Every structure is written in structure tokens, then in C-alpha cells.
Amino acid sequence: xxxxxxxPPRRLVTFTLDGEETRVPEGSTILDACRSAGRDxxxxxxxxxxxxxxACRVCVVEVEGARTLAPACSxxxxxxxxxxxxxxxxxHSRKVVLELLASSTDLSTTPRAAEWIEEYEAEPDRxxxxxxxxxxQPKVDNDLYVRDYDKCILCYKCVDACGEQWQNTFAxxxxxxxxxxxxxxxxxxxxxxxxxxFCGNCIEVCxxxxxxxxxxxxxxxxxxxxxxxxxxxxxxxxxCGVGCNVTLHVQDNEIVKVTxxxxxxxxxxxxxxxxxxxFQHVQNRD
Amino acid sequence: MDLRYTDAVPTDAEREAVDALLxxxxxxxxxxxxxxxxxxxxxxxxxxxxKDRRDQLLPALHAVNDRVGWISEGALNHICRRLTVAPxxxxxxxxxxSLLSVRxxxxxVLHVCTDLACAARGSAAVCADLTERLGAPGTPAEGAVxxxxxxxxxxxxxxxxxxxxxxxxxADTAPLPPPAxxxxxxxxxxxxxxxxxPGLVTAVRAPLEAxxxxxxxxxVPQAGDPALVLLRRIGTVDPxxxxxxxxxxxxxxxxxxxxxxxxxVIREVLDAGLVGRGGAAFPTGRKWQATxxxxxxxxxxxxxxxxxxxxxxxxxxxxxxxxYALVEAMTIAGYAVGARQGYIYLRGEYxxxxxxxxxxxxxxxTRGLLGPDVLGQGYAFDIEIRRGAGAYICGEETAIFNSxxxxxxxxxxxxxxxxxKGLFGKPTAxxxxxxxxxxxxILERGAVAYAATGTETSTGTKLFCVSGQVDRPGVxxxxxGASLRELLDLAGPPERLRAVLLGGAAGGFVRPDxxxxxxxxxxxxxxxxxxxxxxxLVLDDSVELPRILxxxxxxxxxxxxxxxxxxxxxxxxxxxxLHRIVDRTGAAAAQDIALMREVGQAMRDASICGLGQTAWNxxxxxxxxxxxxx
Ligand code: SF4
Ligand code: SF4
Ligand code: SF4
Ligand code: FES
Numbered sequence: 003x004x005x006x007x008x009x010p011p012r013r014l015v016t017f018t019l020d021g022e023e024t025r026v027p028e029g030s031t032i033l034d035a036c037r038s039a040g041r042d043x044x045x046x047x048x049x050x051x052x053x054x055x056x057a058c059r060v061c062v063v064e065v066e067g068a069r070t071l072a073p074a075c076s077x078x079x080x081x082x083x084x085x086x087x088x089x090x091x092x093x094h095s096r097k098v099v100l101e102l103l104a105s106s107t108d109l110s111t112t113p114r115a116a117e118w119i120e121e122y123e124a125e126p127d128r129x130x131x132x133x134x135x136x137x138x139q140p141k142v143d144n145d146l147y148v149r150d151y152d153k154c155i156l157c158y159k160c161v162d163a164c165g166e167q168w169q170n171t172f173a174x175x176x177x178x179x180x181x182x183x184x185x186x187x188x189x190x191x192x193x194x195x196x197x198x199x200f201c202g203n204c205i206e207v208c209x210x211x212x213x214x215x216x217x218x219x220x221x222x223x224x225x226x227x228x229x230x231x232x233x234x235x236x237x238x239x240x241x242c243g244v245g246c247n248v249t250l251h252v253q254d255n256e257i258v259k260v261t262x263x264x265x266x267x268x269x270x271x272x273x274x275x276x277x278x279x280x281f282q283h284v285q286n287r288d
Numbered sequence: 289m290d291l292r293y294t295d296a297v298p299t300d301a302e303r304e305a306v307d308a309l310l311x312x313x314x315x316x317x318x319x320x321x322x323x324x325x326x327x328x329x330x331x332x333x334x335x336x337x338x339k340d341r342r343d344q345l346l347p348a349l350h351a352v353n354d355r356v357g358w359i360s361e362g363a364l365n366h367i368c369r370r371l372t373v374a375p376x377x378x379x380x381x382x383x384x385x386s387l388l389s390v391r392x393x394x395x396x397v398l399h400v401c402t403d404l405a406c407a408a409r410g411s412a413a414v415c416a417d418l419t420e421r422l423g424a425p426g427t428p429a430e431g432a433v434x435x436x437x438x439x440x441x442x443x444x445x446x447x448x449x450x451x452x453x454x455x456x457x458x459a460d461t462a463p464l465p466p467p468a469x470x471x472x473x474x475x476x477x478x479x480x481x482x483x484x485x486p487g488l489v490t491a492v493r494a495p496l497e498a499x500x501x502x503x504x505x506x507x508v509p510q511a512g513d514p515a516l517v518l519l520r521r522i523g524t525v526d527p528x529x530x531x532x533x534x535x536x537x538x539x540x541x542x543x544x545x546x547x548x549x550x551x552x553v554i555r556e557v558l559d560a561g562l563v564g565r566g567g568a569a570f571p572t573g574r575k576w577q578a579t580x581x582x583x584x585x586x587x588x589x590x591x592x593x594x595x596x597x598x599x600x601x602x603x604x605x606x607x608x609x610x611x612y613a614l615v616e617a618m619t620i621a622g623y624a625v626g627a628r629q630g631y632i633y634l635r636g637e638y639x640x641x642x643x644x645x646x647x648x649x650x651x652x653x654t655r656g657l658l659g660p661d662v663l664g665q666g667y668a669f670d671i672e673i674r675r676g677a678g679a680y681i682c683g684e685e686t687a688i689f690n691s692x693x694x695x696x697x698x699x700x701x702x703x704x705x706x707x708x709k710g711l712f713g714k715p716t717a718x719x720x721x722x723x724x725x726x727x728x729x730i731l732e733r734g735a736v737a738y739a740a741t742g743t744e745t746s747t748g749t750k751l752f753c754v755s756g757q758v759d760r761p762g763v764x765x766x767x768x769g770a771s772l773r774e775l776l777d778l779a780g781p782p783e784r785l786r787a788v789l790l791g792g793a794a795g796g797f798v799r800p801d802x803x804x805x806x807x808x809x810x811x812x813x814x815x816x817x818x819x820x821x822x823x824x825l826v827l828d829d830s831v832e833l834p835r836i837l838x839x840x841x842x843x844x845x846x847x848x849x850x851x852x853x854x855x856x857x858x859x860x861x862x863x864x865x866l867h868r869i870v871d872r873t874g875a876a877a878a879q880d881i882a883l884m885r886e887v888g889q890a891m892r893d894a895s896i897c898g899l900g901q902t903a904w905n906x907x908x909x910x911x912x913x914x915x916x917x918x
Binding site: 056059060076095097102103105106128133155156170172174177178179181187195 | 291846849859883894895
């Protein structure tokens with residue numbers, strides 16, 4: 003039996019969400035409230051296992067009396083607050099933010115990006131063909147995973163997962179600033195020369211596919227990656243006594259990548275190098 | 289933390305520079321050359337101790353950059369070992385600041401300002417001439433390299449340049465035991481303003497022989513006028529003399545503060561109606577009260593002296609011309625908010641202000657005006673100067689905290705506000721230099737007398753930085769409520785005025801027919817513009833406005849921290865659009881203007897901090913009020 007830790011009881015906060023009186027536990031974000039009310043607010047840099055950096059700004063909502071819009075993923079609901087999630091102002095910002103992102107980075111592997119671009123009638127092309135792009139070549143410097151920063155939206159999630167929020171390895175950080183800011187190791191060193199321990203927790207949280215398994219990267223390049231043909235099986239990692247949950251993604255009878263359930267109270271989706279990447283021996287059939 | 293270093297080792301000079309700041313390494317764990325047996329058995333420190341020292345990261349990076357001119361891989365390794373910081377993080381910090389370099393470069397770097405005031409006064413021609421004499425920007429020649437720079441805060445003497453030469457600090461060299469410090473260049477800085485290309489080449493060849501800077505008072509055309517309040521000492525006392533300062537009323541305000549007690553000081557400041565002079569115009573007394581009331585401790589006081597708004601130089605003049613006034617004002621503010629430690633976060637580009645403040649702090653400490661028992665009143669307070677390293681965004685109050693703490697100078701999202709969680713996560717009051725210095729006349733004369741000057745909601749006097757095409761550019765002090773016309777009359781306006789940029793790059797343009805706008809917070813707001821930090825940049829019709837707008841857009845693109853999408857990409861898209869329409873008008877520009885409006889709206893609404901929120905203001909006002917592209 004899994005012991006579920008009981009949280010101390012929390013007080014409720016009453017506020018108005020899109021005209022309806024809403025009650026949420028103290029400390030909830032506006033996004034939490036939206037989600038429990040079944041309202042869809044787009045998010046990119048928010049992650050279920052991380053404290054968001056609120057850097058992408060696609061989740062902005064209108065808080066009555068505030069000069070600017072507020073990020074739903076981080077702003078806590080306060081008693082008496084009046085929040086509107088779908089005003090013209092909020093929609094406008096979301097639309098422009100999507101346009102800015104799509105015109106500067108490759109969102110082709112970002113789940114739901116295409117859907118939101120359509121929903122908000124974003125036209126990334128209107129900045130013209132000369133619009134500056136991030137323009138990075140994929141970094142293939144090890145056998146386990148590829149960093150394709152052309153797809154990076156600088157959500158800071160990988161940095162937080164590698165650093166103080168989970169792994170405490172601090173192998174990557176944001177370097178440079180402004181449009182030239184990039185995720186990088188020190189002096190841009192190759193991953194094997196950096197402090198990286200290849201836990202792959204950064205891949206787990208990356209919302210855009212900028213970080214991906216070498217297997218997935220290769221199959222996408224070859225045109226053989228097909229998520230609809232994949233099965234997922236969650237099992238227990240057998241390498242050590244911790245016993246983390248691993249989810250095997252299998253296509254054509256081959257393990258193509260390994261993730262981990264985020265709702266597991268012990269690992270929260272994190273694994274170590276063995277659980278994440280040590281699957282080749284399973285399919286070594288010679 | 290998985291600390292892993294590369295094989296690169298620091299040179300002797302790099303090691304010396306870091307160890308001079310941090311003291312000799314106590315063990316092999318922290319980068320001592322030899323590992324002792326004891327080191328192998330016993331590890332000290334760890335993550336908790338490392339956190340305590342992380343705030344030395346920026347000073348350590350400065351130390352190497354100041355000594356060698358750039359930060360090598362070996363130097364970064366050594367710094368990280370000494371402070372237990374992950375190299376990737378330190379690299380991220382080092383690459384955030386424009387005065388630091390992680391690539392080899394000559395010891396002498398010449399920064400030539402191409403920002404608004406300097407552009408209006410011919411910096412483009414200086415740069416073109418310089419390219420002919422020294423080669424293109426960024427290419428080393430004659431042991432130096434020159435580069436274009438954002439505003440250096442020397443706008444009254446535009447066009448301006450600043451030469452920084454890395455080397456051994458003259459103050460450090462004397463006590464070093466033999467072997468004598470490596471013979472090499474001595475660290476120095478030289479300001480050349482107004483700059484000419486031949487003058488700059490001479491300064492590059494022999495920086496130590498560059499002509500001395502005029503005194504701070506040269507920037508105060510009203511110097512000596514008995515009506516001055518904040519500027520009254522500038523030019524009449526020796527900024528290096530504490531006795532001069534005291535003989536002109538210095539430290540009477542602090543004595544009075546001790547009589548009133550912290551709550552009494554806050555009441556006076558509230559009654560005086562003092563509001564912040566940094567641009568946001570928030571009531572200072574309320575900020576202090578909120579900080580003082582926090583149960584969490586310790587409390588901190590931060591003086592925002594990172595004056596980087598293009599066209600602003602008043603804080604520099606105050607710090608250079610009357611440094612003790614800031615020290616006294618901070619002591620009072622610290623007392624009021626219950627802080628024992630204050631920080632001055634000073635622009636990296638202000639070497640003379642650094643020297644003068646540093647001297648003033650030492651003087652105050654020797655005389656018991658700072659330290660464990662200020663004026664024998666049992667109040668302990670000290671001030672430390674932290675140098676910025678070239679990042680406009682570090683003038684944002686929460687970015688200052690990150691910068692001091694040794695993180696990238698990225699703004700934090702609010703709430704929580706600084707009064708609750710500021711520097712090191714503790715309650716912090718942040719005020720800029722001009723705001724703080726106002727506390728002195730409030731306490732010297734009393735709140736009522738202070739509030740008698742100015743208007744009902746804008747009390748006291750205001751400093752204005754007048755630059756551009758006027759006869760007498762400089763810092764002016766006027767009671768709130770004077771009109772823009774009165775200010776321009778003092779400075780000698782151009783014959784054919786085209787526009788005035790009020791409030792700086794984040795402010796707005798004012799037309800020649802709007803000069804009667806009263807210079808108050810409410811008056812400028814009603815006129816659809818802003819007082820901002822007090823920038824008054826005067827442009828005549830010889831200036832090509834589209835180029836100025838382009839420069840503004842370029843400035844924000846360069847200075848965006850890159851954290852949030854609307855600002856990181858939006859500033860780039862705005863600049864691109866302005867480039868496209870630079871020589872166009874009417875229908876040919878309409879589509880791009882519409883595009884900029886849409887992007888500008890999202891930047892204003894959805895950016896994390898004031899930089900992105902205001903980046904579009906000036907350009908928008910030029911389009912709407914001046915009709916630039918019509
Ligand atoms: S690589 Fe992925 S996780 Fe990291 S910042 Fe970029 S988009 Fe976010
Ligand atoms: S993922 Fe790593 S830590 Fe978890 S059970 Fe497997 S080997 Fe152990
Ligand atoms: S608005 Fe610009 S400067 Fe401010 S946090 Fe966002 S990216 Fe950084
Ligand atoms: S010093 Fe050049 S614009 Fe300010």
C-alpha cells in the first residue's frame with residue numbers, strides 16, 4: 003500500500019473567476035483554479051512538477067485593477083480578486099506571444115502549439131521573411147540525448163530541473179542575455195565534459211522537444227517516429243532498490259524512450275541515468 | 289551540487305586578483321595550490337556555506353576582469369572553487385554583463401557612447417573617424433579595443449567616451465610582499481568628454497595622461513545659486529572633505545533623526561509628501577513604513593545608484609559632488625527601516641563616483657558616523673558599495689537583488705514585493721540616490737517647510753538632466769511645478785526646436801507647442817507623458833528623428849534581460865519594423881506601424897518588468913504626437 007502523505011488542512015480563498023464566485027485552497031494559483039473549473043488556459047513554461055518561472059507569458063489573464071496582465075501560472079488567488087481569463091486584452095497578448103515565439107523558434111514538436119496558434123488566430127509570418135530567428139544547429143555530443151536549441155523557448159524548466167528544484171547538478175544555465183540568451187554549459191562545453199550526470203530530467207520537463215532522446219531525434223530525422231503507433235507501459239525500474247516507476251514507450255517492439263509518471267510521490271517524474279537511458283540491454287537479442 | 293571543473297587553471301595574476309578579494313584559500317577544497325592530508329579527511333562548507341558566499345561572485349568576476357581585462361576558463365574555475373558555485377551558473381552570470389568578457393581581449397577597452405544625447409551631438413561622426421584611425425569596433429589595435437556603448441551618464445558633455453584599462457590596482461600594489469607584482473599596466477580609467485577621434489586615440493595610447501575630468505560642479509550650471517536645495521553643496525565644498533560637509537550643515541539631519549526615533553523619521557517623510565524620484569513616484573514614507581513593520585529580519589536598505597536611463601546623470605553628479613550627503617541620507621533611511629546593512633548598487637561605468645563614495649564611507653567610518661555605534665547612539669549601520677557590470681536592467685529594483693546575490697540580473701516577478709521579500713529574501717527598502725538625498729532637507733527644515741515647495745502632490749524640488757541641443761546642458765534643480773519652458777530658458781534652448789524627450793528612453797516626446805506643461809508628476813501625466821527619472825533631451829531640427837527612434841529600439845533590444853517572450857522577441861520585432869520604415873512615411877509605413885502597435889500593446893501588458901512594459905512608449909509617442917512617419 004502506498005502511503006499518501008496528508009497535507010494540513012488549508013483555508014479556502016474566495017474570488018471571482020470569469021464572473022463566477024470560486025473557492026480554492028489558500029496558496030492556489032489562478033491556473034489551479036482555472037483547471038479545477040475545467041477552463042483551458044494555454045501554458046508553455048508551466049510544469050506540473052516545477053515552480054514556474056512565468057517567462058513565456060502565454061497564460062496571462064486580466065486581474066481587475068491591475069495595470070498589467072498577470073501570469074495565471076504564478077499569481078496566487080487572493081480573497082476578493084476579480085479575474086477574467088478570456089478578455090480581448092488577454093487574448094491579444096497570447097496571440098502576439100505565440101506569434102513572437104513561432105516566428106523565432108521551431109515549434110513543430112511543441113504539443114498544442116499549432117492548436118493554440120489556430121485558436122488565437124496568430125500569424126507568425128507577418129513579421130516578414132527577414133525576421134530574426136534563434137537559428138541554432140542541433141547539438142549532438144553524446145549518445146543519449148540531443149539538444150536542439152532552435153526549438154528552445156527559454157522556459158527555464160530544464161535549468162530548474164537540473165539545478166535547485168530537482169537534480170542539484172547545475173550543469174546548465176542561461177547564458178548571454180536578451181535575444182542572444184541561450185541554455186548552455188560553462189563556456190559552451192560539450193555535455194560529457196560538463197557536470198551533466200545524464201539523468202535526463204531536463205528532457206522530461208522540456209515542453210518543446212528541444213531536448214530529446216537520441217533515439218527519438220534519429221527517428222524523427224528518418225521520418226519513422228510515430229507516436230500513434232507507440233504503446234506505453236509503466237513498470238518498476240529494476241536497477242536499484244529505490245524502485246522508481248518507469249514508463250517504457252515502445253514502437254515496433256523497440257523501446258524508443260523512457261519517461262516517468264509525474265504523479266509518483268517519490269520521484270515526481272525524475273529518474274537517474276540507468277532508469278532513463280539504460281534500456282538497450284533489454285532489446286539486445288543476440 | 290555536482291561541481292565539476294575543466295582542466296584549465298588560472299594564471300598567477302588571475303589567482304592573485306581573486307585571492308586579494310576573498311583572502312587566501314583556506315583549504316585544497318577551495319582552490320589552494322596544495323592539498324594537505326587534513327583536506328583529504330575533512331570537507332568543510334558544503335551547499336549552505338556556499339550560499340552565504342554566492343554574493344561575492346560578481347565582485348570576484350570584476351576582480352579578474354579589472355586585472356586582466358577578461359575572464360578565462362581557468363579564472364572562472366578558480367572563482368567557482370573558491371565560492372562553491374557551479375561553473376555553468378557562473379558562466380551564465382559572467383555573460384549577462386556587458387562590461388565583462390569571457391573571450392580574450394586587450395587590457396584597454398574604450399567605450400564610445402552612441403546613445404541619445406551623444407547621437408544628437410555627433411557621436412556617429414566620432415565613431416566613423418575612430419574607425420579610420422583604430423579600425424572597426426571590436427578589432428584590437430594598439431593594445432586596445434573600442435566599442436559602441438549605451439549611455440555612459442555623461443550626457444552633459446556629449447559625445448562621451450570612457451576608457452577602462454585593466455591592470456594591477458594602484459592601491460593594491462604597495463603592500464604585496466616580494467616577488468614584486470608583475471610589471472604591467474596599472475588599472476585606470478579615463479573619461480573623455482566631449483570626445484573627438486584624435487583625443488580618443490591619444491587617450492588610448494596613454495590613458496594615465498588623459499586630461500583630468502572637470503569637477504562635478506561643471507555639470508551644474510546653477511552652482512552657487514542660494515535657492516538650490518539638493519545641489520547646494522556641489523561646487524562649494526570639497527567632496528573629499530568630511531569637515532567641509534559638516535561645516536555646511538552635514539549630519540544635522542542625522543542628529544535630528546536620532547531625536548525623532550525611527551517612527552518619527554517615517555512620519556516626517558510621510559508628512560513631507562516625498563515620493564520616489566526613480567520614475568514610479570511611490571510614496572517613500574509608505575515604503576519605509578511597510579519595510580519597518582515586517583517581522584522577518586534582518587531588514588536591508590538598498591540605494592539604487594545604477595543610473596542607466598539614457599540621458600540621466602543627476603545621481604552621478606550628486607555622488608561625485610556631494611558623496612557624504614548620500615552616506616548621511618542612507619544612515620537615516622537605514623535607521624528608519626531598521627536595517628543594519630545598506631548597499632549602494634552603483635553603475636559599473638561610474639569610476640569617479642565609486643572613488644568618491646568609497647572615500648566618503650571610509651571617512652564616515654573613521655569618525656564613528658558608520659559602524660557599530662553611529663554617533664554614539666547605539667545604532668549599528670554600515671554601507672557597502674556593489675558595482676554593477678553594465679546592464680541597464682539592473683536598475684530595476686528586483687534585478688538589483690539578483691545581481692547583488694550573484695545571480696543573473698533578471699527581474700523577479702512581483703508580488704512578493706521587496707518590502708516583504710527583497711535582498712536575500714528579506715524585507716528591503718530600495719530607493720534611488722535622488723530620493724534618499726531629499727531626506728536631508730526634510731529633516732533639517734521639517735516636513736512642513738519642505739512641503740511648502742512644489743505643488744500639493746509633487747512636493748519639494750526636482751533634478752532635471754538637460755542634454756542635447758541646448759547652450760548649457762547639465763543638472764538643474766527646480767521646484768516642482770515649474771514649466772518645461774522655464775527649464776529650457778535656463779538651459780538656452782535651440783532656435784529651431786523639434787521635440788523634447790521627457791523621461792528618457794522609456795518616456796515620451798513633447799512638441800514645441802507643449803512647453804507649458806508643468807513639471808510635476810500629475811502635470812506630465814495629464815499631458816500624456818511622464819517625468820520619469822528627469823530626463824530632458826532637447827532635439828532641434830538637425831536631428832533625424834527616425835534614427836533616434838531606431839537607437840531607442842536598439843537600446844531596449846540590447847538591454848532586455850531575455851527572460852520573458854514579449855520583451856525578448858518583441859523588442860527585436862520592433863527594431864526590425866523601425867529599420868524597414870526608417871526612410872518611409874504615410875501608407876508605406878502604415879502596416880509596420882500597425883504591427884508595432886500590436887506588439888507594443890502585448891509588451892506593455894504581458895512583460896514581467898518595467899523594461900518591456902515601457903520599451904514602446906517613446907516610439908509610440910513620436911508616432912502619435914510628433915507624427916514622425918506621416
Ligand atoms: S531546452 Fe526545453 S526545457 Fe530548456 S529552456 Fe529550452 S524549451 Fe525550456
Ligand atoms: S531510476 Fe535510478 S534511482 Fe530510480 S530505481 Fe532506477 S536506478 Fe534506481
Ligand atoms: S520585460 Fe524584458 S527585461 Fe523585464 S523581465 Fe522581461 S525580458 Fe527581462
Ligand atoms: S552619455 Fe551618451 S547619451 Fe548619455
